[in-house]
Amino acid sequence: MPLSVFVIDAFTTLRFKGNPAAVVPLQAWLPDPLMQAIASENNLSETAFFVRDADGVFAIRWFSPLKEVGFCGHATLASAFVIATQQLAPFSLRLRAAAVGELGVERLADGSFEMRFPNQAPALVAAVPQALLDALSIAPQTVYANRQAYIAVYADERQVREVVPDLTRMLALAPRDVAVTAPGSGHDFVSRYFWPANGGAEDPVTGSIHAALAPLWAQTLGKAQLTALQASTRGGELGCRVEGPHVYVRGSAVQYLHGTIAL
Structure with missing residues (x-):
């Protein structure tokens, strides 16, 4: 067949x-x-x-x-x-x-x-898992989470590009994956995404996590329409729009x- x-x-x-x-x-x-x-x-x-x-x-x-x-x-x-x-x-x-x-x-x-x-808007994590901090070579400013992933927020795009993940330590965070994000220089925000427990090392472009990232940055930046860059080796660009219970x-x-x- x-x-x-x-x-x-x-x-x-x-x-x-x-x-x-x-x-x-x-x-x-x-x-x-x-x-x-x-x-x-x-x-x-x-x-x-x-x-x-x-x-x-x-x-x-x-x-x-x-x-x-x-x-x-x-x-x-x-x-x-x-x-x-x-x-x-x-x-x-x-x-x-x-x-x-x-x-x-x-x-x-x-x-x-x-x-x-x-809309999969994340919530602020009060007690950040030590395994997450140990898995990231640069400490984030804040951490959010939804059912899909922990979201580590950094001060700038350079830190997102330079952070080195310890994929073995990230396995302890399953079933959640890990996203890192920051304001972008040429886009409203940038991100990277790691998912060793669920499929691989670094995902080139992750549409699903933008259902969480877009609401987070919409609230932070005070705008409902945003441009996004996933800063992997292959890279990818996305447009995002937040409207109540939906993210486009x-x-x-x-x-x-x-x-x-x-x-």
Whole structure:
């Protein structure tokens, strides 16, 4: 049973930048162990699988090489790109995920996509775990957290770029990952993201964490629309808009590969 597979570079207009995600469109769900095996074989940070339900909503699931994850922004963008370019849906589409509910996606006039995520604003952490402090080579000013990650806030972009993570120590923070962030020089804020317990070392661009970072910086900077840079080696740019219970994350994508999985 051959399956189509796409590899899409998300949050970029250039191949070999942004965050690559594999996307596998399905007519019906495969067994979970098989989807996990495909994601492990792909060995990208995420592989997304989607099935179109009878009501026209695309049910979506995401797998890292290690496990199924509850929410992934860049693979959602990659899936929306595949759905749009394969003409499976018009410019407005809906995706549904068990952990986060319904996600709206709009394809904009410039070809980019805007995704509607639940607002995942973090809370200030009063007692910062020692394992987090030990895992970061530069001490943060403050630390926030939501259910996805600890968010270490720094004074400036230079510190975010220079901080060295101890990935082994970060394993003790599971199931949470670790984001580091600061005001940006050319963007409203910058970040990096580490997730050794859930999929890998440093994630190139993490759409999902911007559902937490955007509300944090919107409150700090006093503005609802923000520009963001994830300062990984590959790098990626995002636009963010905070509106009450929702965070809108905007980005572009480009296709790298279209192939066939032989099962």
